[in-house]
Amino acid sequence: MTHYPERPCPMCGGRKARAAMHSRRQAESLPFDELASHWLGFFRERVFFTYARCDDCGLLYCPTYFSEEQLARLYASMPDNTAGVDLTLITRTQRRYAQLLLAGSDTTPGDYLELGPDIGLVMAEMLSARRFGHLWLLEPNVRAQPALRERAGATPLTIVESLDGVGAVPERTVACAAAVHVLDHLLEPLPLLRRLAERLTPGASLLAVTHDESSLLARVTRRGWPAYCLQHPQLYRPETLRALLTAAGLEAQPAQRTVNDFPIGYLLQHGLHAVGLRWPWRIPHGPAVPLRLGNMGCVGRRTKS
Numbered sequence: 001m002t003h004y005p006e007r008p009c010p011m012c013g014g015r016k017a018r019a020a021m022h023s024r025r026q027a028e029s030l031p032f033d034e035l036a037s038h039w040l041g042f043f044r045e046r047v048f049f050t051y052a053r054c055d056d057c058g059l060l061y062c063p064t065y066f067s068e069e070q071l072a073r074l075y076a077s078m079p080d081n082t083a084g085v086d087l088t089l090i091t092r093t094q095r096r097y098a099q100l101l102l103a104g105s106d107t108t109p110g111d112y113l114e115l116g117p118d119i120g121l122v123m124a125e126m127l128s129a130r131r132f133g134h135l136w137l138l139e140p141n142v143r144a145q146p147a148l149r150e151r152a153g154a155t156p157l158t159i160v161e162s163l164d165g166v167g168a169v170p171e172r173t174v175a176c177a178a179a180v181h182v183l184d185h186l187l188e189p190l191p192l193l194r195r196l197a198e199r200l201t202p203g204a205s206l207l208a209v210t211h212d213e214s215s216l217l218a219r220v221t222r223r224g225w226p227a228y229c230l231q232h233p234q235l236y237r238p239e240t241l242r243a244l245l246t247a248a249g250l251e252a253q254p255a256q257r258t259v260n261d262f263p264i265g266y267l268l269q270h271g272l273h274a275v276g277l278r279w280p281w282r283i284p285h286g287p288a289v290p291l292r293l294g295n296m297g298c299v300g301r302r303t304k305s
Helices: 032-036 068-075 087-103 121-129 142-152 163-168 189-199 216-224 238-247 264-274
Strands: 017-021 051-054 111-115 135-138 157-160 174-180 200-211 260-263 288-291 295-301
Touching: 032 068, 087 121, 087 174, 087 200, 087 260, 087 295, 111 121, 111 163, 111 189, 121 142, 121 174, 135 163, 142 157, 157 163, 163 189, 174 189, 189 200, 189 238, 200 238, 238 295
Parallel strands: 111 135, 111 174, 135 157, 174 200
Antiparallel strands: 017 051, 200 295, 260 288
C-alpha cells in the first residue's frame, strides 16, 4: 500500500479534527497507481481523501493527503484548465473576477502578479482596465506560456515556472494580485500568501477565488459535489477564506459569492453525475445561464501603514 503523509491543519497548525466528508472508497485506502487513474475526469467514480474540520479554526482539509513528490507526478499530466470549454463563457466569468479585484483596489501604480494564471484570461481583463509596469506570472504549466505572452501584449512580463517562486518578485512593487482557484490546490497556502503580501505596495489588493464548501450546491449534492476531489487538499467557506487572508497580514473584505456562466447541458450532465445517475451519452451544451453556484471571491488589502 502506498504511503500518504499525515498533515496538520494548513491554516492554524492544529491536529484535532473531526471527519466531515468521505467518498465511498476513501483515497487513503487505495494505492497510488489506482488514484492516478482517478486524477482526471469528472464522470468517473468519485474518489477523494477524507475531509475533516479543524477543531481550532474550522477549516475543512484532508489530514491524510499526497506528498509533494506524488503531486508533482500527477500535475505533470494536467491539461490547461480551459481545455474543451467554451472560451466565451469562461471569459465572461474571468471578467467578473477582474471587476471584483478592481472594485476592491485603489489606483496605486505598480505591477500585476497572478498565481496560476493558466492562459491569462483574468490578466487580459486587468490589462484592458488599467496599466501595469510589469507582469509577474507564476505558472508551472509551460504549455500555457505562448498564450500568456500573447495576451500580455507590449507589457513586460516575467513567467516563473513555480508557485514557490514568489521570492523572485521585488517587495512592495505589486499593485494588484490574483489567485483564482489556486489556494484550494496548495499544500501550504499560508506561507505563500505571507510572502506574496510582502510584494504588495501599501494599499494594494489581492483577490482570492475558491470553491465554497458551505454553498447550497455542496450541501445538496454532498459527496457528489465536484469540488470534493483529489486535487483539493483543503476547501474554504467565507469565514475560513477571510481568516486565511487575515492571517497572511491583509485586511480582508467579506467574501462574495461569484457568478459563473454555465451551459444548460453542462449543468444537467454534472447534476446527473452528482446524484449518482450515469448517462452514457454527451448532452449538448445549449444556451448558458449565469448562476451563483458554489464559488466565492474575497479581496484582501495591504494596509498603508
